[in-house]
Amino acid sequence: MTDAADLTARLIRCPSVTPDEGGALTLLADMLTAAGFEVTRVDRGGTPNLFARWGPKGARTLGFNGHTDVVPPGDPGSWTHPPFSGHVKDGTIWGRGATDMKSGVAAFVAASIDFVTETPPDGAVILTITGDEEGPSRDGTIAILDWMETQGERMDACIVGEPSNPTRMGEMMKTGRRGSATFRIRATGVQGHVAYPHRAKNPLHALTRFLADLIAAPLDQGTEHFDPSGVQITSVDCGNPASNVVPETARAVVNIRFNDLHSGESLTQDLTRRARAIGDETGVALDIEADISGEAFLTEPGPFVDLVRDVVARETGQVPVLSTSGGTSDARFVKDHCPVVEFGLVGRFMHQVDERVPVAQIHQLKTIYQRILERFFE
């Protein structure tokens, strides 16, 4: 029997902060090869990716998708146990990626290995695992899916193992996601002496006004299937070491998670219009670079959603709600290929200091994935 908790701890010990592979995909490739999977590294543009199939190409196929890259740990000194220690204590595993989402990957890898070994199905299981979900994601899951198309590889349905439950196992499945857009704003003014501001144009004044206006009112109140859109300023910077100089330039980064009232294009137009208005008034040029990493999408209920919901309800005693809340995920790429739903662990500690996961939850998730495999191939 493959121990998903032990595999989680071993994966945490691989320092795989995006874009570093850290040994995580190599570890999985070796395990899957030994278990009879056909394993291919599908790296693109320096991004490490793994494709693994058990069973014949073209057969009825259930897919799993996940990522082994993790966000930076921040100050390691703030952690109770070092972030890449995979420390196990009192039934809890500590470390970056404990919930997001080395445990999810470990659970579906362990479930798949045991399932095909113990009860080989009349069909195939495909695992797509990327080393860049947290970063730009341009050469991650999407590269694996592109490669699969060239090879005639396909999935009939796919589960993304991102942590989907807010506080308890069984509460929530994700059947869609809000879109994500990052805007980099560069303000260019005129440098000058702070005591002679009439000879300068302060880019920070224009930029902070632009930012303050942007967060002053919510973009919307949410829609039937989506939470309200959210705007977060993630960086304001001008690198000015002098307190008596008005700097020439300043930069900011804004990330917007948006619902189906917006698109990447409509938001880009809106922000550009706001920037022009402030630029015209202040004489400071505000240039915007947009990076749309995904549009909002919704997976309509259907047999696969029902199957996963039913298994989760039986195993946890709770019928999960179908939600599009939270961040984004690689389901936004998979949805163009086959029905996709997301179910994973409790995400309470993701991206936080002292990220950790109860061992029992990992075992429960592995069982749920095994039951889904059984039902899918019944």
Ligand SMILES: N[C@@H](CCC[C@H](NC(=O)CCC(=O)O)C(=O)O)C(=O)O
């Ligand atoms: N850099 C991309 C993709 C970032 C993906 C990331 N996803 C998660 O952390 C999972 C969160 C969840 O399951 O709710 C994110 O949402 O930042 C981008 O910024 O779009």
Ligand SMILES: [Zn+2]
């Ligand atoms: Zn994740």
Ligand SMILES: [Zn+2]
């Ligand atoms: Zn994440």
